[in-house]
Amino acid sequence: MSAQEQISVTSRTSEQARGQDVARLKWRHFKGRILSALGWFSILFGLGMLVVLIFDVINRATGIFSGGTNWLTWDFFNNFDSRFANRAGAKAAIVGTLYTISLTILFSFPLGVAAAIYLEEYARDNWFSRIVEINISNLAAVPSIIYGLLGLQVFARWLFLGRSILTGALTLALLVMPIIIVASRESIRAVPSSLRQASYALGATRWQTVWNVVLPQSIGGILTGSILAVSRAIGETAPLITIGALTFVPFLPRNILDIFTVLPIQIFNWTSRPQDDFRSLAAAGILVLLAILLTINALAIYLRNRYQKRY
Amino acid sequence: MTTHDLEYDNPNAIEAHNMSVYYGSFRAVKDVSLAIEKNRITALIGPSGCGKSTVLRSFNRMNDLVPSARVEGQVLFHGENIYAPGVDPVNVRRRIGMVFQKPNPFPKSIYENVIYGPRINGWKLSRREMDELVERSLRGAALWDEVKDKLNQNGLSLSGGQQQRLCIARALAVEPEVILMDEPCSALDPISTLKIEELMFELRQHYTIIIVTHNMQQASRASDYTAFFLMDSDRTGQLVEYGSTSQIFQNPKDERTEQYISGQFG
Ligand SMILES: Nc1ncnc2c1ncn2[C@@H]1O[C@H](COP(=O)(O)OP(=O)(O)OP(=O)(O)O)[C@@H](O)[C@H]1O
Ligand SMILES: [Mg+2]
Numbered sequence: 220m221s222a223q224e225q226i227s228v229t230s231r232t233s234e235q236a237r238g239q240d241v242a243r244l245k246w247r248h249f250k251g252r253i254l255s256a257l258g259w260f261s262i263l264f265g266l267g268m269l270v271v272l273i274f275d276v277i278n279r280a281t282g283i284f285s286g287g288t289n290w291l292t293w294d295f296f297n298n299f300d301s302r303f304a305n306r307a308g309a310k311a312a313i314v315g316t317l318y319t320i321s322l323t324i325l326f327s328f329p330l331g332v333a334a335a336i337y338l339e340e341y342a343r344d345n346w347f348s349r350i351v352e353i354n355i356s357n358l359a360a361v362p363s364i365i366y367g368l369l370g371l372q373v374f375a376r377w378l379f380l381g382r383s384i385l386t387g388a389l390t391l392a393l394l395v396m397p398i399i400i401v402a403s404r405e406s407i408r409a410v411p412s413s414l415r416q417a418s419y420a421l422g423a424t425r426w427q428t429v430w431n432v433v434l435p436q437s438i439g440g441i442l443t444g445s446i447l448a449v450s451r452a453i454g455e456t457a458p459l460i461t462i463g464a465l466t467f468v469p470f471l472p473r474n475i476l477d478i479f480t481v482l483p484i485q486i487f488n489w490t491s492r493p494q495d496d497f498r499s500l501a502a503a504g505i506l507v508l509l510a511i512l513l514t515i516n517a518l519a520i521y522l523r524n525r526y527q528k529r530y
Numbered sequence: 531m532t533t534h535d536l537e538y539d540n541p542n543a544i545e546a547h548n549m550s551v552y553y554g555s556f557r558a559v560k561d562v563s564l565a566i567e568k569n570r571i572t573a574l575i576g577p578s579g580c581g582k583s584t585v586l587r588s589f590n591r592m593n594d595l596v597p598s599a600r601v602e603g604q605v606l607f608h609g610e611n612i613y614a615p616g617v618d619p620v621n622v623r624r625r626i627g628m629v630f631q632k633p634n635p636f637p638k639s640i641y642e643n644v645i646y647g648p649r650i651n652g653w654k655l656s657r658r659e660m661d662e663l664v665e666r667s668l669r670g671a672a673l674w675d676e677v678k679d680k681l682n683q684n685g686l687s688l689s690g691g692q693q694q695r696l697c698i699a700r701a702l703a704v705e706p707e708v709i710l711m712d713e714p715c716s717a718l719d720p721i722s723t724l725k726i727e728e729l730m731f732e733l734r735q736h737y738t739i740i741i742v743t744h745n746m747q748q749a750s751r752a753s754d755y756t757a758f759f760l761m762d763s764d765r766t767g768q769l770v771e772y773g774s775t776s777q778i779f780q781n782p783k784d785e786r787t788e789q790y791i792s793g794q795f796g
Binding site: 343344411413414415416417418419420421422423424427431432436 | 590592595597620621623624625627628630632634635636637646647650651697700701704
């Protein structure tokens with residue numbers, strides 16, 4: 220064995236072998252440059268499209284560049300939808316979105332994190348936990364409209380919740396829970412096992428170790444993952460259309476069993492009306508939706524930094 | 531050897547009787563019987579993979595955390611088998627502390643690190659009592675003078691040797707009877723190593739210490755008893771020889787012990 224190694228080592232240092240190595244190294248560097256050029260192109264392309272898109276939306280909504288009408292006014296926030304573009308606003312949709320998302324977080328976050336903790340810290344590695352695991356990963360990839368159909372059948376019909384905010388929130392919670400679970404598990408798994416051992420060796424129970432060591436260490440990642448999952452839910456239209464979230468809702472929901480609408484559906488509806496003004500309203504709606512999304516993402520970044528500093 | 535003296539007061543902190551440890555179907559350690567005397571330092575030595583850490587972890591049921599691990603035989607602590615049904619491993623670990631190879635302070639303040647154990651064990655302490663306990667533990671680990679002005683600093687900001695002494699202080703804070711140390715100095719420089727060895731001599735007055743080490747000098751200068759392990763052809767570890775450190779190092783009975791100590795293998 221060691222004699223063989225010796226031979227290969229000497230042959231590597233021969234003149235010819237060194238020449239081969241140099242040629243190969245050049246080729247390796249060349250491949251690296253091609254890849255980085257491709258990467259640059261992709262970034263420029265993506266960013267360029269995004270910038271154009273956002274400029275267009277801003278311009279349509281506010282007329283700021285082309286001197287058109289500004290639709291993003293106080294009325295837009297304070298009016299309900301209307302058949303007349305100059306009287307239509309997104310009040311019901313904005314409130315509906317905030318309601319739905321709050322409830323979605325309320326349902327999906329505790330359950331998702333609890334499931335992740337169970338799978339990582341408690342479950343034994345047997346066929347059952349492996350099946351659960353595979354299925355959760357698969358669920359994260361299921362098209363959202365399927366969740367809409369599920370929500371329609373289970374929550375709206377069987378549980379008689381109708382086309383309510385509650386049905387919508389429960390459906391969206393199902394949609395984002397697999398993502399929350401997967402993200403939380405990653406984060407929990409990244410906690411060094413030496414810290415768990417330190418805790419157990421001091422006489423901590425499993426739960427004490429989870430609560431005092433594992434969770435504080437992983438909460439930053441859990442929060443980031445969960446908030447990104449929730450921001451996906453904010454933009455979802457398909458499952459909510461499926462469960463029948465209405466567009467024309469000229470009142471604020473009185474409770475969580477009321478019918479409702481959300482921004483994406485409102486936008487979708489406005490874009491399909493014939494008058495051009497509604498398209499500008501839609502652009503204003505998109506800006507509000509973007510603002511909500513950006514706020515939530517900023518919150519995610521803030522929380523992550525905060526917890527990374529603390530621990 | 532005093533291990534077979536039958537005094538009224540049991541001189542042994544821990545006794546293993548025919549202990550075997552399995553990982554799945556692999557038998558890592560076979561038929562280990564040894565008695566650890568109270569208030570003494572016992573060193574476990576042997577080549578890599580012979581099961582020293584496995585034996586050590588079996589003494590406070592840390593092996594329970596490895597799903598595939600299984601222990602046969604008995605480990606007596608105060609005359610009671612810690613593997614008997616109904617024994618709570620959490621309670622065993624509270625009384626038999628452990629210090630690991632790599633310093634592993636929690637990413638919390640020095641103060642919080644030390645008070646962690648008492649806290650999770652539900653000790654009702656006033657602020658003053660906590661402060662006193664923290665000071666006592668840090669003094670016990672010979673760290674107090676270096677950190678007394680920065681107790682709120684993160685434990686990770688300390689040097690490696692200081693971190694290891696913080697881990698010792700953390701273990702002391704729950705007032706265990708036995709402290710298991712798995713190569714506590716292997717990540718440390720010679721000065722920190724000497725500090726920890728001196729510390730062990732101090733701690734010996736109040737605690738029983740079992741230490742795994744690869745360092746022959748360390749075993750010979752810092753321990754009272756030495757147990758030598760070796761694995762057989764199935765890679766199963768066995769206890770080859772156990773006796774006072776001076777006997778093992780100066781007058782080994784087993785030829786393999788002599789070979790190992792003189793650095794001929796392992
Ligand atoms: N968690 C585990 N799962 C499966 N096998 C293990 C596990 N831990 C240890 N073993 C096996 O048990 C045997 C003894 O390991 P152990 O860690 O006790 O050796 P050691 O004497 O401490 O070695 P070292 O001096 O290198 O630390 C080895 O063959 C090892 O592969
Ligand atoms: Mg070891």
